[in-house]
Amino acid sequence: MAPKITEEMRQALHQQPDRPLKIEDDQTQKSYVLISQENFRQWVDAELRRELQIGFDQADAGDLAEWDVEDILKQAHARHETKTK
Numbered sequence: 001m002a003p004k005i006t007e008e009m010r011q012a013l014h015q016q017p018d019r020p021l022k023i024e025d026d027q028t029q030k031s032y033v034l035i036s037q038e039n040f041r042q043w044v045d046a047e048l049r050r051e052l053q054i055g056f057d058q059a060d061a062g063d064l065a066e067w068d069v070e071d072i073l074k075q076a077h078a079r080h081e082t083k084t085k
Contacts, residue, residue, distance in 0.1 A: 009034060019043075022084060031084055051076070 005013070012021050013034065020035040020043060035043055058064070 005034070033084070 009021065009023065013036075017036075018039060020033045020039075023032040023034050024030070025032070
């Protein structure tokens with residue numbers, strides 16, 4: 001059985017219906033993202049396009065470097081963490 005959303009969550013979702021809602025657990029200090037199932041795929045696609053555009057812009061500007069997958073993942077996680085705060 002899936003947990004039910006609270007009235008507070010419902011009101012917050014209503015205020016920003018097309019964007020993910022950041023939910024914080026005051027006991028564990030962890031953050032979660034709540035998004036409607038219909039909007040989830042569209043949101044993931046938009047995030048991917050945005051991240052790819054950063055790379056395209058850098059390549060167009062001649063800002064090229066050897067691929068370091070670990071560093072790329074570290075930078076992506078840092079950008080994501082900054083966005084969710």
